[in-house]
Each structure stands twice: as structure tokens, then as C-alpha cells.
Amino acid sequence: MPELPEVEIVRQSLDKNIKHKKVQKVIVRNRNLRIKLPNNFKKILENKKIDKVSRFSKYLIIHLPKDEFCIIHLGMSGTIHLIKHKKKNYLTNLSFYNLPVVPKKHNHVEIVFNKFKIIYNDPRRFGFFQIIKSSSNLKKRFAHLGPEPFNIRFNLNYFKNFIRGKNRKIKDLIIDQNFVSGIGNIYASEILFVSKINPNKKIKFINEKECSQIIKNSKSILLKAINKGGSSIRDFKNADGFKGSFQSSFKVYQREGLNCKRKSCEGIIIKKVIANRSTFFCNSCQN
Numbered sequence: 001m002p003e004l005p006e007v008e009i010v011r012q013s014l015d016k017n018i019k020h021k022k023v024q025k026v027i028v029r030n031r032n033l034r035i036k037l038p039n040n041f042k043k044i045l046e047n048k049k050i051d052k053v054s055r056f057s058k059y060l061i062i063h064l065p066k067d068e069f070c071i072i073h074l075g076m077s078g079t080i081h082l083i084k085h086k087k088k089n090y091l092t093n094l095s096f097y098n099l100p101v102v103p104k105k106h107n108h109v110e111i112v113f114n115k116f117k118i119i120y121n122d123p124r125r126f127g128f129f130q131i132i133k134s135s136s137n138l139k140k141r142f143a144h145l146g147p148e149p150f151n152i153r154f155n156l157n158y159f160k161n162f163i164r165g166k167n168r169k170i171k172d173l174i175i176d177q178n179f180v181s182g183i184g185n186i187y188a189s190e191i192l193f194v195s196k197i198n199p200n201k202k203i204k205f206i207n208e209k210e211c212s213q214i215i216k217n218s219k220s221i222l223l224k225a226i227n228k229g230g231s232s233i234r235d236f237k238n239a240d241g242f243k244g245s246f247q248s249s250f251k252v253y254q255r256e257g258l259n260c261k262r263k264s265c266e267g268i269i270i271k272k273v274i275a276n277r278s279t280f281f282c283n284s285c286q287n
């Protein structure tokens with residue numbers, strides 16, 4: 001599943017291509033996504049000029065005229081493909097999971113512009129589109145979610161208040177979108193490794209210094225991942241066809257059985273699957 005850095009790369013790719021462009025036509029093949037596409041979906045988008053594409057957490061936000069917004073969430077397997085009309089075979093995949101060709105099945109929504117079109121493909125249909133009317137409703141839509149790691153609100157006081165009286169595992173907390181938005185399985189493992197904290201540690205045993213480490217490392221690791229174009233798992237690429245390269249910086253994720261990368265540590269990276277999610281950590285330096 002794409003996490004904040006990958007969705008940010010998709011946002012940059014989309015913004016570069018569709019900003020200030022007018023939607024000519026919308027083709028809906030399947031309305032039954034995680035949230036059913038509204039009946040007036042076509043009408044709301046057609047003949048509208050895209051103002052810009054922004055993002056909150058893992059949500060892409062297409063800004064339409066007159067204070068209207070179209071949210072796209074890629075879910076588990078959603079991908080966006082861009083195809084230029086005139087250049088035969090020219091296409092780019094803008095999303096986390098990539099295929100070298102446009103898939104034959106599951107192309108649920110097409111948004112057609114003058115010289116190109118974008119296709120939303122999603123085999124598992126956990127992704128969705130949602131139309132939001134007005135900025136205040138947009139704000140309300142995300143009100144239940146925690147701040148992004150970069151937000152100044154994600155600080156030590158916030159952290160301490162949030163965990164007070166709770167007794168969960170620290171990794172469960174970090175991937176809880178109500179606590180902090182945009183971090184999933186990959187980056188949670190990386191953040192905890194750099195912070196030298198065992199993912200299974202109960203939060204009642206997490207001290208103030210460790211909270212500060214998590215805050216600091218969440219910001220720096222996600223920023224670094226964005227700067228490196230995200231992580232290319234199964235060939236994630238941006239609109240220019242470039243792969244992300246953060247996967248080569250992984251310290252623990254998908255490194256099961258390999259030596260710990262921390263200098264002077266002789267530990268081995270182990271993988272534990274808890275509730276269908278893989279957690280990677282060093283058996284020696286993460287206490």
C-alpha cells in the first residue's frame with residue numbers, strides 16, 4: 001500500500017500534468033469502488049479546469065473551480081496511468097504498483113483531457129473518489145485524522161497526551177492514522193529502527209527521549225523518501241517514468257535474515273507477522 005511519500009510523488013506527477021487543464025470527458029466503467037461513485041460524478045468534473053492537485057496524508061485532492069474538490073484514495077491496489085493520445089504506446093504509470101502496459105481489466109474511471117487521459121485502475125477496489133463541496137467540508141473530512149509528521153502539531157506534548165493511559169504496541173500506534181497521518185508498514189519499521197526501539201514495546205514503557213526520537217525520525221525519514229522519489233516496490237514510478245530509490249536506503253524493511261546495518265551491531269534483521277502486517281526489526285539493537 002502506498003504511504004505518504006509515494007502518494008506525494010503521485011501528487012507531484014498529477015499536478016505537473018493536469019494543473020490548469022480542462023477535463024473534456026469522464027468515462028465511468030464501474031461505480032462500485034470502496035465508496036460508490038456519485039451519480040453526478042461525470043457532471044461535476046466535465047468541462048472543469050483543474051486548479052491544482054494537493055494532498056493530505058494518503059489522500060490526493062483535485063481542486064476544481066467554485067470551491068469543489070475531488071478526493072482520490074488509492075486504497076490497496078489503485079494505480080493511475082497517463083496516456084497521451086497521439087504518441088502511440090506512450091504511457092506512464094503514476095502510482096505505487098506499476099505495470100509496463102495499461103492493464104486490460106479493472107480500468108474503472110477515465111478522465112480525458114485534450115492531449116491525454118488518465119485512467120484509474122484498481123483490481124481490489126479499496127480505493128475511491130469522493131466529491132467534496134466547500135473548503136470547510138474538506139477540512140471536516142480529515143478532522144478525525146492525526147497531523148502529518150511534518151506538522152508542527154506533531155510534537156512531544158501531543159505525543160505524550162495521546163499515549164496517556166494507553167497500552168498498545170508502539171508500532172500499532174505509529175501506523176494509527178488517528179495518531180499521525182501517512183505512515184504505514186514500511187516507514188514505521190524504518191522509523192523504529194533508526195529510533196532504536198523494538199516495534200513490540202508497549203507504549204507505557206516508552207520514555208520521553210524515545211518519543212522525541214520517533215517524532216524527529218518520522219519527519220526526516222519521510223522527507224528523505226520524498227526526495228528520493230518514494231520507494232519503488234513492484235516498480236513504482238513517477239510521471240516521467242523514473243523509479244523511486246528510497247528502497248535502497250531501507251535499513252530493515254524486507255531485509256529479513258540479513259545483518260543489521262548499524263555500525264558495531266552484530267544483530268540480524270527478523271520479520272514478525274502480526275495481524276497480517278510484516279514488521280522488520282533488529283534482534284539486537286532495538287530494545
Ligand SMILES: [Zn+2]
Nearest residue numbers: 260265282285
Ligand atoms: Zn542492530
